[in-house]
């Protein structure tokens with residue numbers, strides 16, 4: 006990783022509108038003696054053009070929080086607003102449509118379709134979604150991610166870093182209000198990880214993309230504008246303009 010302890014974010018911008026809000030989120034799995042409460046009343050706001058990393062020890066509820074925010078999992082109580090819509094009150098059909106039209110997802114495993122080329126994989130979501138995916142925006146994303154020479158390749162013919170860049174391009178094609186990323190660099194070497202994180206950072210700075218990312222990696226978290234720290238299903242700390250050293254120190258304190 007070429008990055009030093011300097012933090013890559015620019016000067017704090019004026020507050021922008023809230024694009025996602027979690028209100029008193031509680032999530033339990035199972036019932037009776039076997040019940041596990043993964044979230045115990047989590048509240049947070051996410052603003053337009055803000056890059057948030059979610060960190061915490063294993064089992065602290067990071068993925069559960071991301072999945073509840075993104076409408077990929079139901080909540081036990083509490084609400085999640087995307088814009089003005091409480092997605093915990095939507096029917097399954099409306100939620101699926103909202104996720105498709107207004108949210109983007111990048112996962113640790115790239116989730117590309119193996120028989121399709123990079124270009125077909127990128128366009129698939131755009132075609133299924135609201136078709137806001139114009140040619141110019143496609144070109145901008147593909148060129149910023151350096152994917153032009155790979156467009157005709159299938160996933161098996163690409164490196165992990167290239168596959169993840171295709172997944173990021175696919176997620177951004179519909180100009181989502183929020184891009185959710187769950188350990189997006191977990192399967193990448195540090196150089197490919199830095200490329201993906203650098204692009205997410207540029208998408209935030211240049212296009213005011215909102216990004217919410219779960220990560221274990223303090224280097225990845227240092228690309229964000231702020232870090233929310235979860236422990237035992239609660240937000241216990243928050244760090245703004247994080248450096249790698251700051252994040253390490255907080256994690257050591259939490260785990261110690």
Ligand SMILES: Nc1ncnc2c1ncn2[C@@H]1O[C@H](COP(=O)(O)OP(=O)(O)OP(=O)(O)O)[C@@H](O)[C@H]1O
Pocket residue numbers: 034035041042043061062063064065066067068069070
């Ligand atoms: N589908 C499920 N059924 C039952 N318990 C679950 C389920 N998913 C998560 N849990 C439990 O909820 C708690 C939080 O899990 P979660 O995966 O959100 O944590 P995490 O912080 O993302 O962990 P990790 O860093 O290890 O991925 C854990 O105790 C976990 O075992």
